[in-house]
Amino acid sequence: MKKSVAIIGATGLAGQQFIPALQNHPWFEIKTLAASERSAGKTYIDALREPSGSVGWWAEGFPSPDVQNMTVINSDDFDPTTVDVVFTAAEVEKEGVSKREATQALEARFAQARPTISTTSAFRYEDDVPILIPGVNNAHAALVKQQSQRGWKGFVVPIPNCTTTGMAITLKPLYDAFGINVVIMTSLQALSGAGRRGGVLGLDILDNVIPYIVGEEEKVQRETQKILGAFDGTQITPADFKVSCTCTRVNVQDGHTEAVFVSLAKPASVEDVKRVMSEYGRDIADLPSAPPQMIVLHDDPFHPQPKRDRDIHDGMATVVGRVREDPALPNGIKYVLLSHNTKMGAAKGAVLVAELMVREGYI
Numbered sequence: 209m210k211k212s213v214a215i216i217g218a219t220g221l222a223g224q225q226f227i228p229a230l231q232n233h234p235w236f237e238i239k240t241l242a243a244s245e246r247s248a249g250k251t252y253i254d255a256l257r258e259p260s261g262s263v264g265w266w267a268e269g270f271p272s273p274d275v276q277n278m279t280v281i282n283s284d285d286f287d288p289t290t291v292d293v294v295f296t297a298a299e300v301e302k303e304g305v306s307k308r309e310a311t312q313a314l315e316a317r318f319a320q321a322r323p324t325i326s327t328t329s330a331f332r333y334e335d336d337v338p339i340l341i342p343g344v345n346n347a348h349a350a351l352v353k354q355q356s357q358r359g360w361k362g363f364v365v366p367i368p369n370c371t372t373t374g375m376a377i378t379l380k381p382l383y384d385a386f387g388i389n390v391v392i393m394t395s396l397q398a399l400s401g402a403g404r405r406g407g408v409l410g411l412d413i414l415d416n417v418i419p420y421i422v423g424e425e426e427k428v429q430r431e432t433q434k435i436l437g438a439f440d441g442t443q444i445t446p447a448d449f450k451v452s453c454t455c456t457r458v459n460v461q462d463g464h465t466e467a468v469f470v471s472l473a474k475p476a477s478v479e480d481v482k483r484v485m486s487e488y489g490r491d492i493a494d495l496p497s498a499p500p501q502m503i504v505l506h507d508d509p510f511h512p513q514p515k516r517d518r519d520i521h522d523g524m525a526t527v528v529g530r531v532r533e534d535p536a537l538p539n540g541i542k543y544v545l546l547s548h549n550t551k552m553g554a555a556k557g558a559v560l561v562a563e564l565m566v567r568e569g570y571i
């Protein structure tokens with residue numbers, strides 16, 4: 209029998225992508241859609257409507273008639289014991305508390321009862337919480353056992369920030385094979401990464417690049433070190449290489465592009481780097497949402513391009529091109545990557561985490 213799931217924040221840009229990721233899923237079925245009081249009581253299709261009446265659907269395909277007609281509930285009224293797994297894609301605002309505290313309170317209420325896979329940052333930096341990328345740090349999953357000390361019957365597992373995901377995936381094989389001393393990265397991030405409600409105004413981004421995304425650089429630095437950190441069965445010791453990044457917003461709908469410069473601990477040729485990247489990630493091949501290759505390499509120097517490459521392996525591959533030596537850094541290597549921010553970087557990446565947790569016996 210399939211496991212029933214709820215999607216919290218189902219009307220948002222990340223939340224919408226859960227619909228194609230879960231419709232016809234072999235292990236999971238959508239039972240509940242929840243969002244804010246703005247959407248509560250409406251059918252899903254009506255909750256997606258903008259004030260003009262147009263349907264604000266930004267994910268691929270279209271929801272099935274069954275999903276369109278589901279009634280969206282207020283997340284405050286959602287009883288997590290009515291489903292097997294909860295997926296969250298909602299940052300909550302409440303007067304008198306920070307966004308993080310309000311979102312933690314929401315996710316903790318679910319995690320007390322059920323496995324909760326989150327796309328938000330609310331719990332990412334807690335000591336008893338792993339930030340999981342299947343294929344990269346599967347062993348960190350065992351940390352969720354410690355969450356029973358909070359009195360929870362379930363647990364919370366966040367995925368990384370969507371800008372961290374592709375970089376951590378490409379760094380992991382390099383770290384394992386050659387070690388890393390320093391990582392420098394500049395991102396060119398898609399508009400959908402800013403969400404639908406907060407968003408970026410069309411007039412601000414048209415003909416423009418915005419050189420700052422609040423809080424993003426700190427998240428990427430901290431999360432990369434935690435994800436690639438060593439887990440000794442009790443705690444994660446963050447990886448000790450330095451990460452420096454500049455995160456920018458560009459006029460692209462979906463797909464974050466990143467220029468990455470790595471100073472390796474040991475010398476490696478371009479061919480060595482390509483080999484370890486292309487061989488990486490086979491241990492999740494049995495998961496239904498896993499891409500056939502985690503890292504897809506391009507030899508054509510005009511790739512990766514968001515428009516052409518973001519949907520490779522249904523947006524679950526990290527696409528890498530322009531791998532070359534960097535003479536400006538000791539043992540320097542540089543490359544360009546592309547990662548789909550609302551698929552691998554959000555909803556379908558969270559579904560992949562749930563699949564891993566099922567396979568490993570935590571769900």
Ligand SMILES: NC(=O)c1ccc[n+]([C@@H]2O[C@H](COP(=O)([O-])OP(=O)(O)OC[C@H]3O[C@@H](n4cnc5c(N)ncnc54)[C@H](OP(=O)(O)O)[C@@H]3O)[C@@H](O)[C@H]2O)c1
Binds near residue numbers: 299
């Ligand atoms: N966009 C991305 O590429 C991406 C990638 C990775 C992670 N994320 C994370 O995913 C989360 C959502 O981002 P987004 O881009 O999808 O934002 P968004 O498009 O603005 O959507 C926000 C969603 O949150 C819902 N919401 C607001 N208050 C709520 C409440 N009290 N209870 C339940 N739902 C509530 C909204 O419902 P209404 O429609 O009813 O207002 C909407 O569904 C953020 O934490 C973000 O960092 C986003």
